[in-house]
Amino acid sequence: xxxxxVWKGEASREVEISFRRIKKALEMGNITLCIKEIMALAMAxxxxxxxxxxxxxxxxxxxVMYLVLxxxxxxxxxxxxxxxxxxxxxPQINQRKTNTGSFVHEALAxxxxxxxxxxxxxxxxxxxxxxxxxxxxxxxxxYIRLRDSHRIPPLDKLGLLxxxxxxxxxxxxxxxxxxxxxxxxxxxxxxxxxxxxxxxxETYKKAGGGISVATIEEPVEVIDEKFAQISINSEAGxxxxxAVKDILTCDQDVLYIGEIRDQASAKVVFRASATGHLxxxxxxxxxxxxTFERLRDLGISTSEMSGHLxxxxxxxxxxxxxxxxxxxxxxxxxxxxxxRMGYAGFKNGDLFRRKEGGCEYCRGRGVRGMVTVLEILDVxxxxxxxALSEGSVSMSSLLELSNKQHMRTLFDSGVRRIRxxxxxxxxxxxxxxxx
Numbered sequence: 001x002x003x004x005x006v007w008k009g010e011a012s013r014e015v016e017i018s019f020r021r022i023k024k025a026l027e028m029g030n031i032t033l034c035i036k037e038i039m040a041l042a043m044a045x046x047x048x049x050x051x052x053x054x055x056x057x058x059x060x061x062x063x064v065m066y067l068v069l070x071x072x073x074x075x076x077x078x079x080x081x082x083x084x085x086x087x088x089x090x091p092q093i094n095q096r097k098t099n100t101g102s103f104v105h106e107a108l109a110x111x112x113x114x115x116x117x118x119x120x121x122x123x124x125x126x127x128x129x130x131x132x133x134x135x136x137x138x139x140x141x142x143y144i145r146l147r148d149s150h151r152i153p154p155l156d157k158l159g160l161l162x163x164x165x166x167x168x169x170x171x172x173x174x175x176x177x178x179x180x181x182x183x184x185x186x187x188x189x190x191x192x193x194x195x196x197x198x199x200x201x202e203t204y205k206k207a208g209g210g211i212s213v214a215t216i217e218e219p220v221e222v223i224d225e226k227f228a229q230i231s232i233n234s235e236a237g238x239x240x241x242x243a244v245k246d247i248l249t250c251d252q253d254v255l256y257i258g259e260i261r262d263q264a265s266a267k268v269v270f271r272a273s274a275t276g277h278l279x280x281x282x283x284x285x286x287x288x289x290x291t292f293e294r295l296r297d298l299g300i301s302t303s304e305m306s307g308h309l310x311x312x313x314x315x316x317x318x319x320x321x322x323x324x325x326x327x328x329x330x331x332x333x334x335x336x337x338x339x340r341m342g343y344a345g346f347k348n349g350d351l352f353r354r355k356e357g358g359c360e361y362c363r364g365r366g367v368r369g370m371v372t373v374l375e376i377l378d379v380x381x382x383x384x385x386x387a388l389s390e391g392s393v394s395m396s397s398l399l400e401l402s403n404k405q406h407m408r409t410l411f412d413s414g415v416r417r418i419r420x421x422x423x424x425x426x427x428x429x430x431x432x433x434x435x
Contacts, residue, residue, distance in 0.1 A: 015041070015363065022057070022069055026076050031083035039105050041068070042146060043126060045363065048189060052081055053141040060189070062319045062367045074139070081142045085132055095140065099132040102219040105146075127221055152222050155198040158191075159372055161416065163408070167376045168199060171311040172280070176203045176211055176254060180310035180380075181273045183260075185285040185294075191317050191372060192282040193221055193258065199280065200227065200256055207253075214247045216240070217258035228252070244268045248275060257281040266298035273308040286433070287410060288312040288377040289398045296393065305379070306388035314375040314410055316431055318423045319367035325359040326352040326366075326421065334425040341434060343415050353424045371422050373432060375410040377402060409434070 018041040025034035042050055042059055049060035055077050057068040072080070085093055088101030105126045129145045156165065172182045182199075184192045200213055204226055218232035218240075228250075230243045241264070247255060248271075255272045257265060260283045272279040285291040291312045295305060331351035338346055354366025362368040379385070383401055387393075408416075414428035 014044070018044075019069065026069075026072060026080070029076070029079070031079050034080060035083055035087075038068070039126070040107060043107060043124070046369070048146055050144040050146065051142075052077070052084070052144075053135075054139070062365065062370060063189075063317065064319070064365070064367075078140065081132060081140050084130055084142060084144060087128075088130060093132055093140070095134055097134065100130065102127065102129045104128070127223070129219060129221075147221055152197045152201045152224055153194065155202040158195065158198055160374065161413065164374045164376060164413075167311075167378065168313070169202075171376070171378055171380065172199055172278075173203045173206050175278055175310060176207050178278060179273050179276050179308070180278060181269055181308045182278075182280045182310045182312075183283050183291060184280075184313045184315060185283045185288065185291050186315040187284065189317070190315050191370075192315060195313070195315060195372075196256060196280050196282060197222055197224075200254065203254060203278075211253040212251065213254040213256070214250070214252040215256040215258070216243045216247060217256075221258075227256075240265065248272060248277075252277060254278045254280070259283070260298065263299045266295065266300055270300055270304050270308050285314070287314040288375050288407070289395060289402060292388075292393045292398060293395075302388045302391045302393055305393075306385050309379040309388075311379050312377045316373045316410060316414075317370040318373055318414065318417065318427050318431055319354075320369040320371045320422055321352055321354055321424060322358060322362035322366055322368045324361040325355040327355045329353050331425070337429075338415070338425070341411075346419075350421075351418060351425055352421050353426065371417050373410055373413040373417060373428075375408065375413060377407055378405060381405060 018037060021037045022034055022041070025037055038050060038057065045059065045061050047059040047061050051058040051060070051065065055072045055074070056070040057072070058065045059068055060066075082093060085099065085101060087103035087105075089103070090101045093099050105128055106123050107126070108123060127147045130142060132140055132142045135141050155168070160168075184196055186192050200215075201224070204211060204213055209226070212228070213226065214228040214230070216230050216232065220229045220231040223229070230238065230247065232238055232240050232243060255277045257269055257279065258281070260266045260269060260281050265281075269279045269281050283291060283294060285294040291314075292305065296302070328349055329351070331346070331348055334351055335346045335348070356366065358364040358366040379388075383404060387397060387401060410432045411428070411434040414423065414432045417423045418425055418428060
């Protein structure tokens with residue numbers, strides 16, 4: 001993944017003006033104005049993260065980290081971090097430990113940020129989660145994650161392939177009156193929570209609003225009044241164990257636990273299924289097959305997996321080639337590599353790559369937006385259930401079973417996106433491994 005790229009190409013005049021405004025606000029010591037300008041720039045460019053580190057400001061846009069401002073004076077840099085953290089209205093920063101918090105940023109905008117859609121001026125609320133870390137140099141670093149705080153994207157608007165939508169409908173959404181566990185795996189910032197929240201939203205609609213859905217998150221990422229949402233806050237006395245105990249006694253139909261982080265949270269998810277709930281959660285694992293190994297490490301037995309797992313989805317987000325300036329190239333070497341991996345039928349003219357310097361539409365980046373790449377495993381099939389009940393979870397046996405199921409791997413999905421001219425071979429090869 002590319003990091004710390006300088007903003008270049010045909011970046012719009014508005015972006016250059018924003019840079020100057022941010023710098024001027026810092027020089028004036030007006031931290032409030034500086035934060036306002038930083039957030040405006042982030043929203044206009046669909047940034048997912050803001051990083052303040054080593055006296056510099058970065059933004060992550062379409063998986064790439066871009067430099068916004070460097071060489072910020074020490075006192076101004078610390079004041080900026082403190083200014084962002086103060087928005088959480090929590091305790092003052094403790095420089096000896098990690099500090100976390102959340103806040104909602106409100107801004108006026110026309111239509112949705114980053115989209116050229118006409119509409120009335122309206123208030124947009126962006127949920128921000130901030131983590132402030134002490135570093136070995138003694139200078140703090142801050143990471144701010146941005147998310148639309150009042151809009152869960154419809155499942156059919158996530159850009160999933162039709163087959164993926166059908167499998168999710170069959171494995172999860174149609175089970176809203178049943179029990180079982182569905183997991184989404186992937187690295188940080190791969191869209192796991194967005195996918196699951198969209199699944200919850202679709203499940204609620206499928207049931208005609210006749211089910212009760214509860215979420216336990218740290219913190220709540222998207223506020224939705226349809227759900228009973230609990231935000232973990234240890235300092236306020238709201239612990240994970242207490243939240244789970246309370247929720248499980250409240251007759252919920254569907255339970256969403258934001259992330260399986262340890263043995264305790266893994267056990268809770270499977271206990272929820274055992275007590276008659278549909279439970280969904282996220283997990284850090286390399287792909288669907290390595291999830292079994294990860295669950296076993298977390299103390300989940302193969303019999304529990306056999307009895308409760310419905311399915312597993314592994315997800316990645318890849319940069320979408322700008323439709324206005326993507327370019328063909330001599331792809332002979334890439335085509336040869338694809339053929340070596342078993343993907344035949346490509347010829348020169350089929351593969352595209354990002355244009356160096358981009359265009360005005362993509363603001364000089366060569367990419368605009370993200371493409372979802374999914375790998376979905378149906379664990380309810382008879383052979384999988386039998387293998388798990390017998391304790392067979394070796395990678396070779398799991399791979400054989402997934403091949404029998406004709407599971408489309410992450411790399412298969414990436415190649416499908418290459419054929420659709422949505423992503424480059426380079427981005428697929430660097431972000432997704434082949435089983």
